[in-house]
Amino acid sequence: MTEWDEAGLARLRAAAHLGIGDAGLLRGRSLSPVLQYAGDVLVAALAQGSDVRSLALACLDELNKRGLPGDAELADELAAALGEGAPTGLAPLPVDLGAVAAAMDDGFQVLDPERGDVLPADEADGLPVPPGVLPEGEDARRGAARAWLAEQGFRPVPRSL
DSSP states (O other), rough: BBOOOHHHHHHHHHHHHHOOOOGGTTTTSGGGGHHHHHHHHHHHHHTOSSSOOHHHHHHHHHHHHHHOOOHHHHHHHHHHHHTSSSSOOOEEEOOHHHHHHHHHHHEEEETTTOOEEETTTTTSSSSEOOOOOOOHHHHHHHHHHHHHHHHTTTEEEEOOO
């Protein structure tokens, strides 16, 4: 099984950020260290009609077993994309989960609920992003941001220019 090197992670981050369902990035690699990114890529792949059911089911199983913040929310979205669950009912918001996690780490920032921008609290109105102690690791931080967004009634979708 191939490990996640920096080049592989960069391609996976880009695919998740842009909503590109390139499941080829996931094949032959462990999903465990990148479940949040993998789930987003697989949701996009399913929406694009790709034949990724077995890979998506494996990701869903790992998300359900791991149970970190944000995993249940992503599992619900993946199950809905697979036709195995109801839609989440969360409003789509084009937001960068990394930016939301950084705002949670720093505090004193707001999320624009229409555009998905994270801005300094003194420069804009929006949803105050609560400061908090985030888990270690990029994937876990991404999940914590996803969980907070779901509490606000949103699910992340790719940003576009």
